[in-house]
Every structure is written in structure tokens, then in C-alpha cells.
Amino acid sequence: GLLIRGSDVLERVYHLDTLILDKTGTLTTGKPVVTDVIPTQHSTSYSQESLLQLAATVESGTRHPLAVAIQQSAQAQNLPLLTAQDFLTVPGMGVAATVLMTENRMPQRVMLGTEAWLNQHEISPTESLRDRAGDLAQAGKTMIYVAIEGEVVGLIAVADGLRSDAIATVAALQAMKLDVKLLTGDRSETATAIAHTLKLKPENVFAQILPEGKAEVIAQLQAQGHRVAMVGDGINDAPALAQADVGIALHSGTDVATETAGIILMRDRVRDVVEAIHLSRATFSKIRQNLFWAFAYNILGIPLAAGVALPGYGILLSPAAAGAMMAFSSVSVVINSLLLYMTFHQQPTTLHETHSKNNSIGENMPNAGE
Known part of the structure; x- marks a missing residue:
């Protein structure tokens, strides 16, 4: 062998x-498998399902194990992918794409990745979401932040x-x-x-x-x-x-x-x-x-x-x-x-x-x- x-x-x-x-x-x-989908408390426009749907759409441009886990989780809930373009992948940091939102049919830039990558784009998660991410990380899980048009709207944990x-x-x-x-x-x-x-x-x-x-x-x-x-x-x-x-x-x-x-x-x-x-x-x-x-x-x-x-x-x-x-x-x-x-x-x-x-x-x- x-x-x-x-x-x-x-x-x-x-x-x-x-x-x-x-x-x-x-x-x-x-x-890996998705274990937690957490919308931010102030983001009432996005449920767990819509957040997962957005993430699966953006991750459809890559075959990284984390991307596959998110896509499989969305498929298990019968969540269809949205229309997206202008995919960007930064190894070790995150992915981004321009997604045509279902609510207003307007294209918006969606980013998924690490906190460090979002910080590079002057995007910061809320203190409560950061605390929740710390608790999940101590359980050995990987954190993926979701941001839309420069604002963090949720967090996905993968184990x-x-x-x-x-x-x-x-x-x-x-x-x-x-x-x-x-x-x-x-x-x-x-x-x-x-x-x-x-x-x-x-x-x-x-x-x-x-x-x-x-x-x-x-x-x-x-x-x-x-x-x-x-x-x-x-x-x-x-x-x-x-x-x-x-x-x-x-x-x-x-x-x-x-x-x-x-x-x-x-x-x-x-x-x-x-x-x-x-x-x-x-x-x-x-x-x-x-x-x-x-x-x-x-x-x-x-x-x-x-x-x-x-x-x-x-x-x-x-x-x-x-x-x-x-x-x-x-x-x-x-x-x-x-x-x-x-x-x-x-x-x-x-x-x-x-x-x-x-x-x-x-x-x-x-x-x-x-």
C-alpha cells in the first residue's frame, strides 16, 4: 500500500x-457537513433557508470541500440555485459572486469567507455574531461569513x-x-x-x-x-x-x-x-x-x-x-x-x-x- x-x-x-x-x-x-446556519439578529430579510440558498449559489463556482458541503445541504432542502455571474475565488480566504436576488430582481454582490477576508474589504461582523462564531470554533467547526453589499447578514458553520x-x-x-x-x-x-x-x-x-x-x-x-x-x-x-x-x-x-x-x-x-x-x-x-x-x-x-x-x-x-x-x-x-x-x-x-x-x-x- x-x-x-x-x-x-x-x-x-x-x-x-x-x-x-x-x-x-x-x-x-x-x-464536511453544514451544522449551523445563523442569520444576524438585525437581518430580518434573510431566513436560514434564504441564507443557505445564497451561499450555495455563490459556492457553485468552486468544488472546494466546504463548497460541496454547502451545496449538498441546499440540495437536501430542495433550495434551487439563483442566477449568478462574475465569480471570484481567493484560495484560503473566500468566494464572491454577483447574484440576482429573488426579492427585487436586482443584482447584488455576495461574499462568503473568513473574517480576515471580509476585514480586508472593510466589512466587519457584529459583536454578537463574532461571539457565536468563537463558541462554534471551540467545538472544532469552520466559520463561513456571508455578506451582501458590504454588510454581514449571517454565518454558516461546517464540521x-x-x-x-x-x-x-x-x-x-x-x-x-x-x-x-x-x-x-x-x-x-x-x-x-x-x-x-x-x-x-x-x-x-x-x-x-x-x-x-x-x-x-x-x-x-x-x-x-x-x-x-x-x-x-x-x-x-x-x-x-x-x-x-x-x-x-x-x-x-x-x-x-x-x-x-x-x-x-x-x-x-x-x-x-x-x-x-x-x-x-x-x-x-x-x-x-x-x-x-x-x-x-x-x-x-x-x-x-x-x-x-x-x-x-x-x-x-x-x-x-x-x-x-x-x-x-x-x-x-x-x-x-x-x-x-x-x-x-x-x-x-x-x-x-x-x-x-x-x-x-x-x-x-x-x-x-x-
Whole structure:
């Protein structure tokens, strides 16, 4: 279930000390759902249904997981899309479109996105809506503000649950003496909630990182002397995967991510990150063992075959014996390499035991999301 591109990847994995996990689609299922639709108190013109309909219309211009979640929620309520044009998508920030409103048939500019993006356009949510967003973010949900013609009219919360093996995977990586960090574009409250579920320290969380900033985070860690691996799946992760000493991508990810990564998890299981690192480390250790024994064997055998020990000890290898010893040297290397299968085959059991120990943790934590 692993595709490793080149033997040089094995050497780089062996020297890793830091591993960064992207959140969306890597630690989470990548299938977010809308949990809350909240119109502002002073906005009596927009109900939950109309707000969701507007959001689905604007998001129809993109296929981001959050956009798909909003569109599916609108479809489930049989809300038709409105007429829209002039779509704009800003990665990591939000989307906008000019929508023909049903009430007055007048086109109006609708924006969906983060609070930071709205602030860039001098649009601010009310204090009560900001407080509500903070509460939802602490539950691990992603906030999407909705603004019409420069005024915030509501908020949509989306949650993306953690993968079933995410907690066990992080625990196993930490047991391998790796410094595990979380990287996300979400606000800090959401990232902290997920980090708490994963038993990660707050200082190991990078939140509100734009797509172009992910590679910069890795570069900064490398400048401090760390050997960094990055695990991701989206097109936004490609620069970070390329910057990292080792890039690891899920097979279900975008083509750009899988083409950039040095290791691809073919079974689309985040726990295979542990197995990939374990296999790489074990393989590199076997290479070093084989080199050591090959050198030791030849340093001992070649002088004996050359007759160095004949004058003092009367020991001399015949050509047949020397040939047999040379063949046995190759056999010993092959056998030692084959033992690698037994080492790797035991790893899933170890991870399963780790998952069992952490089940009670996951059951008592909030459903962390996008």
C-alpha cells in the first residue's frame, strides 16, 4: 500500500525529526457537513433557508470541500440555485459572486469567507455574531461569513470529523520520537480544539496559514535545523510537499499533490504514514547492516584468501573455499534483507494496540471539524 519514489527518500525519512500534518482531508475525512446556519439578529430579510440558498449559489463556482458541503445541504432542502455571474475565488480566504436576488430582481454582490477576508474589504461582523462564531470554533467547526453589499447578514458553520485512525496515528508518530505538528488555514480556536483531541501541544499548532504560507512554515523549521516531512492531499499542499525534506500524499488527493510527494499512501489511510516511516527506517537500517557485514566479511576473508595468515598460522583458503565464502556473503545479505518483511508485517498490530489505548480519549472529545 505504499509507493516510495527512489532510494534517496528512504535515507531522508531515516533522519526525520519533525512531521507536519495538514488538517483538511488528511486528518479529517474530507467530507464536511453544514451544522449551523445563523442569520444576524438585525437581518430580518434573510431566513436560514434564504441564507443557505445564497451561499450555495455563490459556492457553485468552486468544488472546494466546504463548497460541496454547502451545496449538498441546499440540495437536501430542495433550495434551487439563483442566477449568478462574475465569480471570484481567493484560495484560503473566500468566494464572491454577483447574484440576482429573488426579492427585487436586482443584482447584488455576495461574499462568503473568513473574517480576515471580509476585514480586508472593510466589512466587519457584529459583536454578537463574532461571539457565536468563537463558541462554534471551540467545538472544532469552520466559520463561513456571508455578506451582501458590504454588510454581514449571517454565518454558516461546517464540521469535518476526524478520521477514525487519526488519534492513534498521531500517538504512534509521537512514540517514534517525531515532533508532530498540525497545519491548517482555520482560525486558532478551531485548530486548538482539534489539537486537544489529538493530544498535541498548542505550540505545535500552526493556524490561519494561507496556502502560500505552508511552504514558508516548513522553510522556517528547516532553517532551524529540523528535518521535516509534510503530509497533505490538496492542491494547496503541493508547494509545502515540495519544500519538505519528505513529502507524503494520500492517493485520494489531487494529481498535483501526488506528483510532488516522495511517498504516496495508496490505501488512502492516514495511519499508513506510520507504516511508511517505519518501513523506510527499517529499510535504511538494513542497508547499513548489510554494508557493515559486507565490509567486515571482505576485510576478514580477502587477507585469508591472499595467504596473509599462512606464515604465522598455516591458514590458507583454497579457491573453492574462497568462492563458497563469497557466495555465502551474498546469501547472508539477502536473508538479512528478507527479515525486513517480518519487521514491517508486525507494525499494523502495534498501531492497533495504540488505537485501542486511545479509543476512550476520542470518545470523550468533541467532534472536531474542518
